[in-house]
Amino acid sequence: MDVKELFSLKGKIIVVTGGSGQYGKCLVEGLAEAGGTVITTSRDIQSAEKTAALFREKGLDVHPMEVDQGDTESVSRFAKSLQDKFGKLHVFVNNAVSRPMKGYNAPLADFDESMRVNATGMWDLLKSMSDLIIGSGGGAVINISSMMGMKGPDLTNYEGTSMGDLPPDYFFHNAGLINLTRFMAKMNSGKNIRFNCISPGGLFNNQPERFVENYNKKVPMKRMANNDDIKGLAVLLASDAGAYINGENILMDGGLNA
Numbered sequence: 037m038d039v040k041e042l043f044s045l046k047g048k049i050i051v052v053t054g055g056s057g058q059y060g061k062c063l064v065e066g067l068a069e070a071g072g073t074v075i076t077t078s079r080d081i082q083s084a085e086k087t088a089a090l091f092r093e094k095g096l097d098v099h100p101m102e103v104d105q106g107d108t109e110s111v112s113r114f115a116k117s118l119q120d121k122f123g124k125l126h127v128f129v130n131n132a133v134s135r136p137m138k139g140y141n142a143p144l145a146d147f148d149e150s151m152r153v154n155a156t157g158m159w160d161l162l163k164s165m166s167d168l169i170i171g172s173g174g175g176a177v178i179n180i181s182s183m184m185g186m187k188g189p190d191l192t193n194y195e196g197t198s199m200g201d202l203p204p205d206y207f208f209h210n211a212g213l214i215n216l217t218r219f220m221a222k223m224n225s226g227k228n229i230r231f232n233c234i235s236p237g238g239l240f241n242n243q244p245e246r247f248v249e250n251y252n253k254k255v256p257m258k259r260m261a262n263n264d265d266i267k268g269l270a271v272l273l274a275s276d277a278g279a280y281i282n283g284e285n286i287l288m289d290g291g292l293n294a
């Protein structure tokens with residue numbers, strides 16, 4: 037097949053959770069620019085509609101839908117309406133994250149709440165979307181983890197800032213997601229579905245100057261990730277160009293952890 041055809045997402049139905057968030061918007065845009073029909077989801081439909089409208093103005097095929105991954109009834113409703121509206125699913129991008137835990141000494145209840153959404157709820161939605169992809173004849177799942185799921189924190193990044201009080205839940209569930217990716221790839225052997233994971237570094241989002249300075253010093257590329265950096269990797273893993281990549285975790289950090 038021609039390489040441009042291999043990378044094309046034309047005719048593919050794609051769901052991106054947390055599509056109104058920082059990395060979510062980049063993923064929705066990149067996958068739609070590659071020709072996909074992208075469903076951007078949020079907990080509240082207004083937020084998803086705003087994001088979809090932004091990209092539709094640019095001529096991209098983006099549709100809003102509502103799902104709260106911490107609520108199993110919402111997950112079931114979403115799976116049903118997705119099927120009713122689009123008939124099938126080819127790609128699921130598992131990107132949403134809830135951040136209820138604000139620091140090392142945060143209450144245990146905040147850790148519990150994080151697991152409710154980022155572990156139990158995430159699994160509920162991942163399983164449901166994977167089943168839908170398998171029922172549609174096959175496709176791909178892309179889990180979005182973090183370099184923080186692969187390494188302990190580099191506290192020197194936070195020197196001179198008030199950002200160094202890091203929550204443990206984020207390191208825990210992101211690390212779990214990387215191995216869950218491998219588990220899913222093996223468990224779904226023979227079903228024409230691939231599971232891969234992207235572990236990005238920090239996305240530039242006007243963080244405090246001192247943090248950006250500390251961080252950039254250590255990155256061989258001398259910058260944080262920009263809005264385009266994740267697009268190509270997501271398209272590769274979603275498309276036939278990535279047809280033989282399965283069970284993999286790809287670190288995308290500009291060489292920071294090399």
Ligand SMILES: NC(=O)c1ccc[n+]([C@@H]2O[C@H](COP(=O)([O-])OP(=O)(O)OC[C@H]3O[C@@H](n4cnc5c(N)ncnc54)[C@H](O)[C@@H]3O)[C@@H](O)[C@H]2O)c1
Nearest residue numbers: 054057058059104105106132133134180182236237238239
């Ligand atoms: N931003 C970064 O610098 C960075 C770096 C590395 C990895 N990541 C990873 O990228 C992914 C997205 O992170 P982000 O920084 O863009 O997050 P974000 O906070 O900007 O967006 C997350 C989205 O998830 C949604 N969400 C929260 N709870 C939800 C629920 N119960 N149901 C449905 N949606 C819910 C939020 O509304 C939000 O739109 C995460 O997996 C994160 O670990 C981000």
